[in-house]
Amino acid sequence: xxxxxxxxxxxxxxxxxxxxxxxxxxxxxxxxxxxxxxxxxxxxxxxxxxxxxxxxxxxxxxxxxxxxxxxxxxxxxxxxxxxxxxxxxxxxxxxxxxxxxxxxxxxxxxxxxxxxxxxxxxxxxxxxxxxxxxxxxxxxxxxxxxxxxxxxxxxxxxxxxxxxxxxxxxxxxxxxxxxxxxxxxxxxxxxxxxxxxxxxxxxxxxxxxxxxxxxxxxxxxxxxxxxxxxxxxxxxxxxxxxxxxxxxxxxxxxxxxxxxxxxxxxxxxxxxxxxxxxxxxxxxxxxxxxxxxxxxxxxxxxxxxxxxxxxxxxxxxxxxxxxxxxxxxxxxxxxxxxxxxxxxxxxxxxxxxxxxxxxxxxxxxxxxxxxxxxxxxxxxxxxxxxxxxxxxxxxxxxxxxxxxxxxxxxxxxxxxxxxxxxxxxxxxxxxxxxxxxxxxxxxxxxxxxxxxxxxxxxxxxxxxxxxxxxxxxxxxxxxxxxxxxxxxxxxxxxxxxxxxxxxxxxxxxxxxxxxxxxxxxxxxxxxxxxxxxxxxxxxxxxxxxxxxxxxxxxxxxxxxxxxxxxxxxxxxxxxxxxxxxxxxxxxxxxxxxxxxxxxxxxxxxxxxxxxxxxxxxxxxxxxxxxxxxxxxxxxxxxxxxxxxxxxxxxxxxxxxxxxxxxxxxxxxxxxxxxxxxxxxxxxxxxxxx
Numbered sequence: 001x002x003x004x005x006x007x008x009x010x011x012x013x014x015x016x017x018x019x020x021x022x023x024x025x026x027x028x029x030x031x032x033x034x035x036x037x038x039x040x041x042x043x044x045x046x047x048x049x050x051x052x053x054x055x056x057x058x059x060x061x062x063x064x065x066x067x068x069x070x071x072x073x074x075x076x077x078x079x080x081x082x083x084x085x086x087x088x089x090x091x092x093x094x095x096x097x098x099x100x101x102x103x104x105x106x107x108x109x110x111x112x113x114x115x116x117x118x119x120x121x122x123x124x125x126x127x128x129x130x131x132x133x134x135x136x137x138x139x140x141x142x143x144x145x146x147x148x149x150x151x152x153x154x155x156x157x158x159x160x161x162x163x164x165x166x167x168x169x170x171x172x173x174x175x176x177x178x179x180x181x182x183x184x185x186x187x188x189x190x191x192x193x194x195x196x197x198x199x200x201x202x203x204x205x206x207x208x209x210x211x212x213x214x215x216x217x218x219x220x221x222x223x224x225x226x227x228x229x230x231x232x233x234x235x236x237x238x239x240x241x242x243x244x245x246x247x248x249x250x251x252x253x254x255x256x257x258x259x260x261x262x263x264x265x266x267x268x269x270x271x272x273x274x275x276x277x278x279x280x281x282x283x284x285x286x287x288x289x290x291x292x293x294x295x296x297x298x299x300x301x302x303x304x305x306x307x308x309x310x311x312x313x314x315x316x317x318x319x320x321x322x323x324x325x326x327x328x329x330x331x332x333x334x335x336x337x338x339x340x341x342x343x344x345x346x347x348x349x350x351x352x353x354x355x356x357x358x359x360x361x362x363x364x365x366x367x368x369x370x371x372x373x374x375x376x377x378x379x380x381x382x383x384x385x386x387x388x389x390x391x392x393x394x395x396x397x398x399x400x401x402x403x404x405x406x407x408x409x410x411x412x413x414x415x416x417x418x419x420x421x422x423x424x425x426x427x428x429x430x431x432x433x434x435x436x437x438x439x440x441x442x443x444x445x446x447x448x449x450x451x452x453x454x455x456x457x458x459x460x461x462x463x464x465x466x467x468x469x470x471x472x473x474x475x476x477x478x479x480x481x482x483x484x485x486x487x488x489x490x491x492x493x494x495x496x497x498x499x500x501x502x503x504x505x506x507x508x509x510x511x512x513x514x515x516x517x518x519x520x521x522x523x524x525x526x527x528x529x530x531x532x533x534x535x536x537x538x539x540x541x542x543x544x545x546x547x548x549x550x551x552x553x554x555x556x557x558x559x560x561x562x563x564x565x566x567x568x569x570x571x572x573x574x575x576x577x578x579x580x581x582x583x584x585x586x587x588x589x590x591x592x593x594x595x596x597x598x599x600x601x602x603x604x605x606x607x608x609x610x611x612x613x614x615x616x617x618x619x620x621x622x623x624x625x626x627x628x629x630x631x632x633x634x635x636x637x638x639x640x641x642x643x644x645x646x647x648x649x650x651x652x653x654x655x656x657x658x659x660x661x662x663x664x665x666x667x668x669x670x671x672x673x674x675x676x677x678x679x680x681x682x683x684x685x686x687x688x689x
Contacts, residue, residue, distance in 0.1 A: 001025070001079045001096055004059040006051075009033050009044045016042065023126065027051045027059065028084070028093040060091055064160050069153075069179045073160025078134075078167060080156050099130075099156065101167025106135040108287050108311045108319050112277050113140060118222040120243060120274075120293075122229060123281030129225040130156050130201055132281070136223050137199045138169035146221075149174060149195040153182045157201055171199070183211035190215050200224040209242040213274045222275060231278050231290060232300055244278070244297050246270035267301050269294065286312045288324065292487050323468070438517060439466040441497075443488050444478030445505050453510050462518050475499040476513060581612050588616040591640055592623050600642040607635040 002010055005025065013019065018037045025044075026034045029052075032045040063072045063081045072081045078099025083091045105128065112119055113136050121129045134157050141148040148171035152158045158173035159165035172193065176185045182200075186208065189198055198215055200208075203226045216222055226243060228234045234244055241247050248270040257264045273293040280288040288308040290296040296306040311321045440463060442450055447465040454460045466472035475492050479501040482488060492499040500517070502509040584605070591603040605616065613629065616638050620627045626641040 001074060001077070001081075001098065004062050004081075004094075004096060005033065005044075006055050008049070012044050022098050024095055024097040026093075026095055027056065029053060029056060056091055056094060059094055059096075067154070067179070071154045071156075073155050075161040076159060076163065076165065078156070078159045078165050080154065099159070101134060101138075101165065102131055103135065104317065105131050106133075106139055107317075108313060109136070109277075109279055109289065110139060112289070112291070113223070114144060116221055117276040117291075118216055118274065119224075119276070120234075120278045121223075121225045121281060122231065122234065122278065123225075124229050127281045128284045129281060133157065133199055133201060133223055133225060134167055137171040137197075138167060140197050140221075140223075141171040142169040147194065147196040148172065148199060149189045149193050149197070150199045151176065151182065151186050151189055151201075153179055153185075153201065157199065183207040186211040186215060190218055190220060195220060197221045197223065202227065203240070203243065206239045206242070209240060209274070213242060216274045224275075230280050231293070231296060231306060234278075235297060235300065242271075243274045244269075244293055245273040247297075247301070269297050269301065273297065280308070285314075286310065289321075292485070295485050295487065298484075437461065438463045438474070439472045440464070440517065441466045441469050441472035441475045442477070443475055443485075444481030445476060445502070445510070449505065449507075450476075450510060450514070453507065453514060457511070457514065459514065459518065463514060469495045469497070472497060474517065476517070477501045478505060479503050580608075581615055584608050584612045584616055585619055588619050588638065588640065592620065592625060596625060596640050596642055597623075600644055602639060602641050602645070604630070604639045605637050607631060607637045610636065613638050 002013060005013060005027075013022075013025070013035055016022075016035065016037075018039065021037055021039075023036045023038065026036065030050050032043050032050055035042045035044050059081075060083070063074055066072045066083055070083050070085065072083070073079060074081070078101060080097045080099060082095040082097070084093030084095075086092050106113065109119060109132075119136070121132055123129050137148050137150055137157070140146045148168075150157050150164075150168060150171055150173045152164075152173050153176040155161075155175060158168050158171075164171075164173040172195075174185055174189055174193075176182050183205070186198065186200060189195060198220055200212070200222070201224070203209060203212060203224050212222060212224065226234060226240055228237065228240065231244065234240045235247055246269065247267055250266055250268045252260070252262070252264050252266060254264070260266075275293055276291075278290040278293050278296070280290075282288060288310055290306060290308050296308070299306050305324075308324045309321055310324050311319060313319050440450070442465060447467075450463075450465050451460075454463055469475065469491055472495070474497055475488070477488060477499060482499075482501055489499065500513065502513050587605055591605060595601055595603050608616065613636060617627065617629075620638070620640055625643060626645055628639045628641065629636060630639050631637045
């Protein structure tokens with residue numbers, strides 16, 4: 001390519017110290033030639049020296065014929081020569097772009113290519129898209145021994161001439177006579193040459209997108225580049241949106257729009273994407289990888305982050321990866337950690353994907369769920385669920401129970417590496433507390449909703465919402481999301497943790513799920529289940545399990561509703577202030593109006609002092625509802641019962657609560673305590689569980 005330049009310019013370019021890094025040479029009529037390097041542009045002539053028409057004609061004669069796309073090449077090379085013509089058709093400018101076959105340039109996506117996924121590469125011009133797909137072609141043809149056919153429209157992948165460049169390995173190359181006929185050559189390649197992989201450079205028209213979809217539907221792996229810098233650019237491009245599934249406007253029904261909490265007209269993905277994975281080439285050394293294009297597009301359409309995995313290659317050639325926006329701990333003394341901190345983030349070291357494909361692990365890593373097998377081999381402690389399962393197995397003298405059944409609104413979807421992945425450490429009776437904290441990774445469920453419920457139930461010390469799968473002991477997912485996103489099952493299996501599902505993200509379902517996971521409500525699928533389905537979890541051991549479970553769940557739901565409305569007190573240490581009294585009355589009113597009367601189910605209010613309970617009793621009596629006072633003197637509380645319970649004879653009437661004694665009177669305090677004890681003694685004998 002250097003021989004195309006004038007003699008004086010040629011000598012100056014050959015003496016430049018950055019010649020091995022040359023990107024392109026630009027020659028425009030009447031201007032000085034420029035050489036472009038990564039560090040910037042360099043003028044290749046004296047101040048008064050410019051490119052003449054004779055020099056342009058000499059350069060044109062050294063290259064092949066320009067096609068309809070005004071591109072040509074040099075025989076047996078990868079260089080690309082593009083021309084600029086005037087209105088009369090004469091060449092008035094040349095862009096001589098250097099083409100290189102760089103071994104290892106596709107190492108950052110070698111695992112995806114080996115796994116058979118169709119890959120779409122995006123990026124600005126000059127970032128290295130063509131170089132990457134050329135190396136992917138060689139990797140699949142030589143290392144994986146697959147039948148690879150390259151549709152080379154501009155002869156840039158395989159070079160100019162009839163004999164392709166050795167940089168594509170054993171891959172076959174089909175030239176395109178006219179750029180407008182690229183989609184026809186793509187279909188011809190599938191029909192005539194029986195390929196396993198088809199490589200395409202620069203998909204830019206709607207016809208080429210339809211041809212790519214046809215090829216993908218025939219079971220052929222696709223590797224292609226497209227015009228666009230990010231995945232969102234392709235989604236908003238009407239000609240290219242079909243590559244990622246297409247975007248269409250959907251009108252929802254009133255009930256569905258209300259359930260989703262969105263407007264009636266929304267944007268949704270129209271069909272499965274043509275490409276399984278999408279790579280955003282930020283620079284030559286850093287790429288953003290979307291392993292599941294369908295999931296990424298759906299997330300962007302609802303205004304969420306696409307959840308890409310950032311992959312970077314350092315100066316030594318090692319490939320690093322980390323979930324976008326996450327961090328990891330490194331040794332603070334290492335130069336590696338200091339360099340990462342200077343960039344504002346820290347990095348995870350990835351496994352040797354150049355020689356060992358890991359489609360499942362890559363899938364997990366993209367959703368922040370790396371496999372735990374390496375952690376086990378390195379002696380890192382297992383998560384809570386797996387540790388508890390092993391402990392339960394040793395104590396019982398047998399294998400731990402598998403989380404394979406469903407109970408209530410929470411279902412067990414998949415287990416971990418052993419049959420006891422769904423088992424967990426038992427909790428104290430009725431308390432839901434554990435010696436260790438259970439970490440739950442929510443999928444399709446807002447983590448803030450779970451945290452709010454935990455605060456309302458007073459269980460923030462027993463369960464923690466994890467931000468990454470590798471930090472979790474179990475997965476709590478929305479059932480509808482599992483059906484449309486099968487990767488979460490693979491990620492859960494790769495991480496070695498069980499997965500549970502709820503039908504909807506309503507407060508009632510989340511309350512039952514939290515209580516079941518913590519073992520407060522016994523369930524064979526609970527993460528904290530001890531393996532004894534007969535064990536009582538209620539405070540009253542004489543009570544039937546189903547009734548007690550319902551009562552405690554409804555009580556918890558009332559606590560959540562009160563806390564959500566800003567009027568409930570999620571604490572068990574009552575105060576005698578006027579604000580607490582008002583909160584207690586509002587709590588009783590909400591429980592009666594929202595649960596007891598419409599649903600005919602009992603509700604147990606929060607513990608209060610005797611004076612406040614007396615006010616609650618007056619309110620409940622005014623509503624015509626039966627009630628009972630339960631608990632010890634330290635946790636005295638009111639239980640509001642449905643009207644049907646009084647008429648059916650389940651309860652013998654209402655219990656009276658003595659008024660609050662004057663403060664500072666020892667005798668009054670003793671009398672109040674005795675009265676409370678009498679009330680409790682009369683209430684415990686009745687079967688309300």
